[in-house]
Amino acid sequence: MSEENNREQGDAPVxxxxxxxxxxxxxxxxxxxxxxxxxxxxxxPAAEQQQAEQPVAETPPPARRVETDEEKAARRKASLEARxxxxxxxxxxxxxxxxxxxxxxxxxxxxxxSDGEGGGEEAPPREPSPNQPRLDRVAAILRELVSEDxxxxxxxxEPNDHLPTLVVKNEFWxxxxxxxxxxxxxxxxxxxxxxxxDYETHMEVVYYPLNMDTRHCxxxxxRTSRDQPTVSSVTPIWExxxxxxxxxxxxxxxxxxxxxxxxxxMMPDDWVGHPLRxxxxxxxxxx
Amino acid sequence: MIRTEELLLNVGPQHPxxxxxxxxxxxxxxxxxxxxxxxxxxxxxxxxxxAENLNFTQIIPYTDRMDYVSAMTNNYVLCHAVExxxxxxxxxxAEFMRxxxxxxxxxxxxxxxxxxxxxDIGAISPFLYAFSDRERILGMFNxxxxxxxxxxxxxxxxxxxxxxxxxxxxxxxxxxxxHYRLDEYHNLVSGNEIFLSRIKGxxxxxxxxxxxxxxxxANLRCTGVxxxxxxxxxxxxxDRFEFDVPVGKNGDCFDRYELRMEEIVQSLRILEQALEQFxxxxxxxxxxxxxxxxxxxxxxxxxxxxxxxxGCHIVSKGKAEPYRLKFRRPSFVNLQILPKLLVGESMTxxxxxxxxxxxxxxxxxx
Amino acid sequence: MQHFWDQPLSWxxxxxxxxxxxxxxxxxxxxxxxxxxxxxxFIGWMQFRKGPNRTGPLGLLQTVADVSKLLLxxxxxxxxxxxxxxxxAPALAFVPSxxxxxxxxxxxxxxxxxxxxxxxxxxxxxxxxxxxxxVAGWASNNKxxxxxxxxxxxxxxxxxxxxxxxxxxxxxxxxxxNLREIVISQSxxxxxxxxxxxxxxxxxxxxxxxxxxNRTPFDLPEAESELVAGYHVEYSGFRFAFFMLTEYIYVxxxxxxxxxxxxxxxxxxxxxxxxxxxxxxxxxxxxVIVFSLFWIRATFPRLRVDQLMGMAxxxxxxxxxLNIFLTAVGIEIMG
Numbered sequence: 001m002s003e004e005n006n007r008e009q010g011d012a013p014v015x016x017x018x019x020x021x022x023x024x025x026x027x028x029x030x031x032x033x034x035x036x037x038x039x040x041x042x043x044x045p046a047a048e049q050q051q052a053e054q055p056v057a058e059t060p061p062p063a064r065r066v067e068t069d070e071e072k073a074a075r076r077k078a079s080l081e082a083r084x085x086x087x088x089x090x091x092x093x094x095x096x097x098x099x100x101x102x103x104x105x106x107x108x109x110x111x112x113x114s115d116g117e118g119g120g121e122e123a124p125p126r127e128p129s130p131n132q133p134r135l136d137r138v139a140a141i142l143r144e145l146v147s148e149d150x151x152x153x154x155x156x157x158e159p160n161d162h163l164p165t166l167v168v169k170n171e172f173w174x175x176x177x178x179x180x181x182x183x184x185x186x187x188x189x190x191x192x193x194x195x196x197x198d199y200e201t202h203m204e205v206v207y208y209p210l211n212m213d214t215r216h217c218x219x220x221x222x223r224t225s226r227d228q229p230t231v232s233s234v235t236p237i238w239e240x241x242x243x244x245x246x247x248x249x250x251x252x253x254x255x256x257x258x259x260x261x262x263x264x265x266m267m268p269d270d271w272v273g274h275p276l277r278x279x280x281x282x283x284x285x286x287x
Numbered sequence: 288m289i290r291t292e293e294l295l296l297n298v299g300p301q302h303p304x305x306x307x308x309x310x311x312x313x314x315x316x317x318x319x320x321x322x323x324x325x326x327x328x329x330x331x332x333x334x335x336x337x338a339e340n341l342n343f344t345q346i347i348p349y350t351d352r353m354d355y356v357s358a359m360t361n362n363y364v365l366c367h368a369v370e371x372x373x374x375x376x377x378x379x380x381a382e383f384m385r386x387x388x389x390x391x392x393x394x395x396x397x398x399x400x401x402x403x404x405x406x407d408i409g410a411i412s413p414f415l416y417a418f419s420d421r422e423r424i425l426g427m428f429n430x431x432x433x434x435x436x437x438x439x440x441x442x443x444x445x446x447x448x449x450x451x452x453x454x455x456x457x458x459x460x461x462x463x464x465x466h467y468r469l470d471e472y473h474n475l476v477s478g479n480e481i482f483l484s485r486i487k488g489x490x491x492x493x494x495x496x497x498x499x500x501x502x503x504x505a506n507l508r509c510t511g512v513x514x515x516x517x518x519x520x521x522x523x524x525x526d527r528f529e530f531d532v533p534v535g536k537n538g539d540c541f542d543r544y545e546l547r548m549e550e551i552v553q554s555l556r557i558l559e560q561a562l563e564q565f566x567x568x569x570x571x572x573x574x575x576x577x578x579x580x581x582x583x584x585x586x587x588x589x590x591x592x593x594x595x596x597x598g599c600h601i602v603s604k605g606k607a608e609p610y611r612l613k614f615r616r617p618s619f620v621n622l623q624i625l626p627k628l629l630v631g632e633s634m635t636x637x638x639x640x641x642x643x644x645x646x647x648x649x650x651x652x653x
Numbered sequence: 654m655q656h657f658w659d660q661p662l663s664w665x666x667x668x669x670x671x672x673x674x675x676x677x678x679x680x681x682x683x684x685x686x687x688x689x690x691x692x693x694x695f696i697g698w699m700q701f702r703k704g705p706n707r708t709g710p711l712g713l714l715q716t717v718a719d720v721s722k723l724l725l726x727x728x729x730x731x732x733x734x735x736x737x738x739x740x741x742a743p744a745l746a747f748v749p750s751x752x753x754x755x756x757x758x759x760x761x762x763x764x765x766x767x768x769x770x771x772x773x774x775x776x777x778x779x780x781x782x783x784x785x786x787x788v789a790g791w792a793s794n795n796k797x798x799x800x801x802x803x804x805x806x807x808x809x810x811x812x813x814x815x816x817x818x819x820x821x822x823x824x825x826x827x828x829x830x831n832l833r834e835i836v837i838s839q840s841x842x843x844x845x846x847x848x849x850x851x852x853x854x855x856x857x858x859x860x861x862x863x864x865x866x867n868r869t870p871f872d873l874p875e876a877e878s879e880l881v882a883g884y885h886v887e888y889s890g891f892r893f894a895f896f897m898l899t900e901y902i903y904v905x906x907x908x909x910x911x912x913x914x915x916x917x918x919x920x921x922x923x924x925x926x927x928x929x930x931x932x933x934x935x936x937x938x939x940x941v942i943v944f945s946l947f948w949i950r951a952t953f954p955r956l957r958v959d960q961l962m963g964m965a966x967x968x969x970x971x972x973x974x975l976n977i978f979l980t981a982v983g984i985e986i987m988g
Binding site: 157159165240244247 | 327328331333335336339371372374498499500501502512514519520582584585586587588589596598600602610611613615619620622623652653
């Protein structure tokens with residue numbers, strides 16, 4: 001009972017302060033490559049803008065922190081508090097805005113440096129990725145053979161060796177997976193990795209199927225709601241998904257209907273909660 | 288007809304041959320296994336959860352503790368992922384250092400496997416021979432970074448320490464000696480009739496099964512699939528060196544044994560070339576921002592660890608800490624095939640098969 | 654010693670019996686102590702280690718320390734174990750192992766009991782130890798123990814057959830089961846010894862003997878990597894020490910038997926070395942056998958159960974029968 005209490009208490013405050021910054025990356029998600037494709041100079045204002053946005057986003061937390069502090073002061077770690085306080089101070093003191101600007105510039109410079117080597121060459125006209133045709137082809141296959149709206153998004157993950165990345169609609173996932181395995185053009189018989197991510201707005205299961213002959217790898221993402229996360233199991237298709245899915249179920253609480261033996265794998269069987277969820281509250285806050 | 292009952296036997300978590308805290312619940316009919324259920328998680332430390340609150344440099348020591356027999360490759364996969372996300376350039380000397388320590392680590396890891404595998408099969412001496420050779424490698428690592436098992440040697444952008452005076456020469460001597468020692472090992476063990484009869488034809492599977500189960504490393508190559516990430520998807524400087532990827536035919540424990548022994552030879556070959564081409568001077572640390580903040584995005588990189596494909600999936604939101612960090616641990620994935628292999632085998636073969644898969648529990652449980 | 658048997662039992666004679674029993678016990682215990690020490694030393698050297706070298710000069714007291722530790726340890730009996738059998742098993746294992754030593758002729762004169770069925774006596778008594786091991790495995794109420802005990806029973810019974818059969822050739826040649834007679838029939842130098850005409854039997858005997866001793870490569874009953882410690886998983890303290898002692902006393906007995914049956918007992922190998930006392934020759938041959946047991950242990954991996962049984966029934970037994978046949982033919986031809 002006390003555990004339940006704990007969880008409910010914990011559930012409520014924790015996602016709140018974070019939900020605001022989260023909306024922003026989700027909006028950015030399709031545009032992930034854009035800042036990189038842009039010139040470094042264009043990057044600086046973007047970063048500054050981000051920096052400017054951050055204080056705005058963070059003004060509510062201090063107010064709320066006080067509340068939570070009152071409730072469970074022991075749970076707060078001193079370092080976190082200090083950092084939080086410093087951030088709040090930086091945001092509130094208008095005189096320090098300039099300093100924040102320089103900080104932002106330093107960060108932007110760093111990322112600009114790195115972009116200068118990788119993205120700089122192809123910056124001005126934005127060359128299409130060498131894997132773009134492959135991505136288009138896969139998306140076309142999925143649309144043709146599975147469903148017109150099977151593909152939610154399709155983009156190239158440039159830093160990751162131009163990996164064709166597709167977001168597959170949840171309800172068509174099982175069929176799409178079968179297609180990836182059996183379609184003679186794709187025939188991805190090897191599933192490299194399965195991982196689950198909690199994006200706070202939704203859950204995502206990421207699959208990396210690979211065709212060993214052509215050495216073509218894809219990244220497939222399946223999104224699911226956070227309250228009732230469900231993704232069809234692909235264990236019947238790729239045996240290797242078995243334990244991976246159990247692990248994701250264990251740590252993130254995503255249900256995999258169709259899995260032959262969905263039990264906890266890492267945590268004890270009687271564990272409460274799924275530790276890798278962002279709203280997870282540890283049983284013992286001191287740990 | 289005699290009425291017999293099945294015996295439910297807990298092998299592990301404290302058992303000499305599970306190589307750590309791993310448990311298999313086996314149902315025995317006499318000494319024949321009718322069902323096997325692996326139970327793990329005894330060494331689960333929540334590395335992935337911990338990582339979400341640490342910056343990338345702080346995560347590196349945690350990777351040491353995953354596959355503690357091959358910490359260097361774990362270091363590398365994380366650093367490599369972050370570098371790729373940030374598009375960092377690594378100085379050549381640093382990359383050479385990384386490659387050399389990774390290949391030394393592969394030799395050391397296979398030596399541990401060789402020794403402990405023979406210990407599982409009942410021969411005690413090879414274990415000590417293997418460890419005395421591994422000791423030399425650990426000694427050299429100790430000179431390099433002050434640790435013998437958990438090195439924390441690599442950094443995003445390079446390596447922490449340059450090779451001390453005379454270190455490269457030492458590695459060269461070691462590589463030369465190791466060839467000779469390997470011949471001795473083969474003389475002692477590889478032709479032993481008892482040993483061969485213990486491992487030939489045991490734990491057999493075909494290439495299709497291996498791919499279906501997502502096996503990697505020697506577990507995959509023993510079925511004849513030529514798949515070594517150093518060749519298939521070259522990373523680091525592996526495309527500069529000449530080496531072969533040995534493959535097996537039958538997919539049994541004997542093939543896995545031979546492959547790993549041959550992989551030591553190939554690693555020594557790479558080492559010889561790398562030590563020859565080692566740049567005389569240069570930086571060991573690239574230009575890296577003070578705080579490592581990979582740009583928002585997602586990446587999955589994979590390298591060939593001694594146990595197979597070790598991968599690192601990072602979701603970043605542009606902060607100093609990863610938003611989500613997931614390791615694809617080869618031991619964990621390779622272990623999945625175990626229950627399938629065990630059915631119908633005897634208790635003795637359980638040890639042979641489990642040892643042949645080559646798992647490290649720190650990595651299985653992560 | 655022999656003449657005491659013919660005299661009526663008096664207090665004096667009983668005293669002498671007891672004293673010599675205690676004497677042989679002391680010899681055996683010293684042997685076991687230093688057999689363990691040398692085993693560890695030899696294997697250490699073979700593995701580029703030093704072996705025990707801390708307790709006493711050159712580590713000579715290491716085993717003494719180990720044994721005293723075992724004797725002083727708390728005596729634990731698992732709650733669910735079959736108490737009576739659990740306690741009985743170590744004693745049941747040890748007593749026959751010690752009793753078999755009575756009939757071994759060290760020299761022509763030095764022998765405690767001159768039995769006409771000497772070799773059969775050994776086989777009969779050592780069989781009791783097998784029962785003790787099964788009892789230990791059963792009584793421990795541990796699954797590993799049980800598996801170890803059952804393996805042990807199967808193995809020891811299977812290997813007793815080729816062991817006995819391999820000796821039949823020797824018995825046929827010397828015309829007696831009496832061990833003293835067997836040695837006397839080999840008197841002369843090494844070309845007179847049984848191991849040359851009986852080379853096949855000698856090989857079978859050695860393999861079967863190693864297996865009877867439950868030593869590598871036949872140490873399945875206590876296969877560490879599979880069954881943790883086999884039938885004595887639950888034993889500790891002095892009960893464990895008894896099993897250990899039993900094992901090494903059998904090493905002693907088997908080494909003596911090999912020397913007597915195949916290596917000419919106390920006879921010296923070449924005429925030039927006749928001046929060396931027979932007892933020393935006996936000891937040297939004995940030491941070589943014991944050493945080879947250690948050597949085998951450091952070198953070989955372990956067999957699998959099915960291979961082990963297959964080897965006993967499909968290889969060793971037919972060969973032993975062939976050996977008997979060949980010996981019979983040989984005796985017939987050569988007279």
